[in-house]
Amino acid sequence: MREPLSVETIVVTAGRPPAGPDQPLNPPIVPASSFHAGGAYEYAREAAPTTDALEAALGALEHGTAVAFASGMAAANAAMDLVPAGGVIVAPSSAYTGVAVRLRELAALGRIDLRIVDADDTPAVIEACAGAALLWLESPTNPLLEVADLPACISGAHDAGARVLVDNTFATPILQNPLDLGADLVLHSVTKALSGHSDLMMGALVAAEAELAEQVRTRRVLLGAAPSAFDCYLALRGIRTLAIRIERAQDNARVLVERLAAHPAIDRVRYPGFGTITAIEVAGGPDVADGTCSRVEVWAHATSLGGVDSLLERRRRWPLESAVVPEGLIRLSVGIENVEDLWHDLDAALRGAAGSA
């Protein structure tokens, strides 16, 4: 066997049961809450066979030890829970809304101290890490698609004694491996690209060190945030096609970004140069943006991202969305459909909305 295996091979083979006559190729769904005593399993909130198979795959993909959670937010809360009382968390000004709101809540409760920084201002990020317990990074950010200088921020945070978590949901392990860049923890909303079919909720934390992974696992047990066996099975099935899905969706995104940049109805296209997520700022403002979202037929007007299906939404329609996000910004999650069908549909919706404004 060639070592190390490439990521295109890992997504297909990781988490497989051992080979042998009559062994299934795929891990079976074991829907048990409890197991006969004396073996590796006791109670499913702690560990279970289908969850183990998924965690093996997630760990192999992010080069660490993975713990799966019932949602990305459950994983995020477990990571926040590792910070001692009164500890400082440094977080980006445009982070995933749920994370940003939860961090502000914890700060208001006096549970943590929160320092907000612009993720693409590296010196400011490093300066804010003095005396901090945790640097929380997301790169690219949602939905502004800012890119952080991960190696510089991570080493600056470590010099200051802070642990570093990177939310890698947007880039996926196909395009970026934060643990290889020195991060201590990687967060995923498995709900998104990893599972890839918009049909389940799940999250994961992947730790560089086994000891930190054990602390994370204890958080899952005590917070009660274990995923179901069926969802673990579905997520692993989704991961089998992660590499070709990302490749195709990224190709589609690049074609669309180039054409959208020249579109008369658009002021600005945000795209970091890689990945499947892009954002457009519509020249006519929020009404034209809403009109565009209501006119599409191949794209779906829906939240979330990373699935086989192309989705779009105006982010400021959410009351809790950060005020730094422009009112007319539409986030596009590009899927794996035919790119000409996607272009034709979006172009017609943009022109229709701009023409009737």
Ligand SMILES: *Cc1c(COP(=O)(O)O)cnc(C)c1O
């Ligand atoms: C969706 C998302 C989350 C939260 O995950 P859920 O599975 O929805 O709980 C966290 N971070 C990012 C970047 C996300 O897109």
